[in-house]
Amino acid sequence: MVSEQLASDVVDYLQGINSDPDLTAVIFHEENEVAKLRQLTIDAMIIDMRTNLLKETDHFRMKEWQKNKRRDGLTLGAFGYPAVQQFFMQSLGSLFTMSEEAMIEMGVEGFSGVVSTTPAYLMILSRGNSRMVQVKAGMLYCRLEHAGTNRGLIIQPAEQVLQEYPEMKRLYKKVHATYAEPDQIIQMLAGIGKPAKKVSHSPRRDVMDLIVK
DSSP states (O other): OOOOOOOHHHHHHHHTSOOOTTEEEEEEOSHHHHHHHHHHHHHHHHHHHHHHHHHHHTTBOOSHHHHHHOOOSBOTGGGTOOHHHHHHHHHHHHHSOOOHHHHHHHHHHHHHHHHTTOOEEEEEEEESOOHHHHHHHHHHHHHHHHHHHHTTOEEEEOGGGGOOSGGGHHHHHHHHHHHOOTTEEEEEEEEEEOOSSOOOOOOOOOGGGGOOO
16 A cells, blocks of 8 residues: 555545444544554564464465465465566475465565555444344445445455454454443454555455355
8 A cells, every 4th residue: 555644535435434323434544543553453463473374374375376276365466566576486485395484474574564554444343243233344344345446445454453362362452442442342454545556366266166056
């Protein structure tokens, strides 16, 4: 993303989309608040990478043949690496086996580069945490994403800090203590801003592959 701040009318427009009394959509765009959220998302990513690296590796398609064989998962292009850098990283990956620490460092480096220029964050909070409320929060996120796209914005989920497992407990409590009222749950956190460059799509499976006949 480019570090250009969101215009106040865009912020007002996006925050005004929600009409559900059970939900609240807030956009943080003041630099001091954005800086706090940037650091929270980076800290959460490091914990997530160190905790779930092997699970993430199962879904990472570093080489072209992996992307062609399994049309799902994450790619270097999706992390924003340019084509030349992807080529060299794929070549090195074919010659050498990357250590877990090297993979963590690569993932954090790519994520931190994106986060460092994020000009604003979108947060969706709910009263209660029933399944219906969760579904409504997801529907609101989709509406906000479509509205942002129509304004030339991109929205990138940064939900690692909202995951509920022991290693993330400290940051989960911290983000809720800072931004949520006692009866609220943070359902979604995402960076929002204008794209700095075009990023290639991750591979996707054909929808018919998922339908059992």
